Amino acid sequence: MAKQIHFNGFIQNSPSPHSTGLWKHEKDEGVKHNTLTYWMDIAKLLERGKFDSLFIADVLGTYSVYNNSHQAATEHAVQLPAHDPLIPIAAMAAVTEHLGFAPTISATYAQPYSLARQLSTLDHLTNGRVAWNVVTSYLESEAVNLGLTSRLPKELRYDRADEFLEVVYKLWEQSWEANAVVYNRENDRFADPEKVHLINHEGRFFQVPGPHLVEPSPQRTPVIFQAGASPKGRDFAAKHAEGVFTKNHSLDALKNYTADIRNRTVKQGRNREDVRIFPMILPIIGSTEEEAYQKYEGLKEQVSYEGTAALLSGHTGIDFSSYDPDQYIEDMETEAVQGNLDMYTKDPNKKWTLREAVKNHGLGNGTVKFIGTAEQIADKIEEWATVGDADGFNIAQSYSPGTFQEFVDYVIPELQQRGIYRTEYEGKTLRENMFGKGRRHVPDNHPARKAQTTV
Ligand SMILES: Cc1cc2nc3c(=O)[nH]c(=O)nc-3n(C[C@H](O)[C@H](O)[C@H](O)COP(=O)(O)O)c2cc1C
Numbered sequence: 001m002a003k004q005i006h007f008n009g010f011i012q013n014s015p016s017p018h019s020t021g022l023w024k025h026e027k028d029e030g031v032k033h034n035t036l037t038y039w040m041d042i043a044k045l046l047e048r049g050k051f052d053s054l055f056i057a058d059v060l061g062t063y064s065v066y067n068n069s070h071q072a073a074t075e076h077a078v079q080l081p082a083h084d085p086l087i088p089i090a091a092m093a094a095v096t097e098h099l100g101f102a103p104t105i106s107a108t109y110a111q112p113y114s115l116a117r118q119l120s121t122l123d124h125l126t127n128g129r130v131a132w133n134v135v136t137s138y139l140e141s142e143a144v145n146l147g148l149t150s151r152l153p154k155e156l157r158y159d160r161a162d163e164f165l166e167v168v169y170k171l172w173e174q175s176w177e178a179n180a181v182v183y184n185r186e187n188d189r190f191a192d193p194e195k196v197h198l199i200n201h202e203g204r205f206f207q208v209p210g211p212h213l214v215e216p217s218p219q220r221t222p223v224i225f226q227a228g229a230s231p232k233g234r235d236f237a238a239k240h241a242e243g244v245f246t247k248n249h250s251l252d253a254l255k256n257y258t259a260d261i262r263n264r265t266v267k268q269g270r271n272r273e274d275v276r277i278f279p280m281i282l283p284i285i286g287s288t289e290e291e292a293y294q295k296y297e298g299l300k301e302q303v304s305y306e307g308t309a310a311l312l313s314g315h316t317g318i319d320f321s322s323y324d325p326d327q328y329i330e331d332m333e334t335e336a337v338q339g340n341l342d343m344y345t346k347d348p349n350k351k352w353t354l355r356e357a358v359k360n361h362g363l364g365n366g367t368v369k370f371i372g373t374a375e376q377i378a379d380k381i382e383e384w385a386t387v388g389d390a391d392g393f394n395i396a397q398s399y400s401p402g403t404f405q406e407f408v409d410y411v412i413p414e415l416q417q418r419g420i421y422r423t424e425y426e427g428k429t430l431r432e433n434m435f436g437k438g439r440r441h442v443p444d445n446h447p448a449r450k451a452q453t454t455v
Helices: 030-034 038-046 069-077 088-092 112-125 140-145 154-174 232-238 251-269 291-301 305-316 338-344 354-361 374-386 401-416 430-435
Strands: 008-013 053-057 100-106 131-135 181-184 188-190 221-226 243-246 274-284 368-372 394-396
Touching: 008 038, 008 251, 008 274, 030 038, 030 401, 038 053, 038 401, 053 131, 088 100, 088 112, 100 112, 100 221, 100 430, 112 154, 154 232, 154 251, 221 232, 221 430, 232 251, 243 251, 251 374, 274 291, 274 374, 274 401, 291 368, 305 338, 305 354, 338 354, 368 374, 374 394, 374 401, 394 401
Parallel strands: 008 053, 008 394, 053 100, 100 131, 131 221, 221 243, 243 274, 274 368, 274 394
Antiparallel strands: 181 188
16 A cells, blocks of 8 residues: 555644734634634544644743844734643544644643643543644743743753653553553442552652552553754654654755654664654645745735744744844854754755745745645655655644645545545544554553653
8 A cells, every 4th residue: 555644734722823924814714713613613624634633833932032022923913822722622522533632732841740631631531632742942931931030951951851751651651550440339449549559750850759640541641742853852752752743845854854863763762663754834725836826925925024033033042123134044053943043044055034034934934835736736745755754744824724624625635536645544543543553552662661660
């Protein structure tokens, strides 16, 4: 059977989160993100398109690097308002049966004990369709509002996240034995306390005795997603991630990235195919190629210059407010998202001015655009999956949910016709749909199965 492609929808609980300024587009409904119907309709739509999951990005602060102020971010709705990513999931789960949900939660600011409970609860309510996009957070505005005086150095953030995962793995995998819940009405016995264990975790960052507050959920450990780009981030992904999100700007860059991630994964004692790699793309579909390019020009006109400059300042950690728009962006090291800066400073084909970078970044967070007819986009998808070794794609939107809708209506049937995309879901849980029927739990070579409690 030909290699099968997977998709996740990329969204955030904000109006037009990844295409800054597009909230004013006539087809955009992102301003309805504060209603349940918006979320339920999107979930039903993606399930109709047989997507693996809806990936919900998140930040816990404002984009206030630009001019050292939240003014531009507020005026132009730059991922602000920023509503909670977890809360709509229960409503979406109620109107779907197969679609997974991958909310983003920061391992820098959450507590492992309470996060383990939240995700176990959702894994129960969704019948095993939950993932966790593990991030370490890049904004200074997150740090100062969440109990720190400033953002922790990146290395330290990853060290903390690594121990964080060790704690939640112990809670999810080892605290409750599979048959701990007995429901014995005659003997007044709900669960067997002999089979519910403390984890007694004592580490550098966390002391968590346990036990876990929730009985085993269908997947126990939710599917672990991550998007590290730095060497430390890639090692973290190779150790823990079952799904990796990435932004690559060319097929060559993707090829290098996928080979590197798979090699690092093998070094961690896992198999190359134990990690599913999803580059992000923004599809711009027309009934002819010319119409698609016209559409692209129209979308660019709706991008907010100042709002995107504020977004890019937050992503790169550089205050662009004092830059001349025609000034080139220079190469440097950043504690924010290095990859977002490298996109514009390490491009072998071009030197980017701020104005050009902003125009690019304003649509789909600067991700690569696949522009053309449904057949042309399907060709590109096939090429990136085979030559670039991607397992699937993370679909960004210009206007929401119209971009998803066009993709589901036009590109999905084309891929199905080519025999490279499912017509039915394979399993019940998210992990089964990503890896095959029967794989409900993390495999034995994953660190979640190896985390040792001291009991
Ligand atoms: C597709 C994609 C989505 C991301 N979503 C988030 C997010 O929602 N919240 C967040 O704090 N970071 C997000 N990131 C940033 C990553 O977690 C990570 O910090 C970044 O890619 C840089 O990697 P590094 O920290 O290893 O340098 C995302 C990155 C990518 C490529």
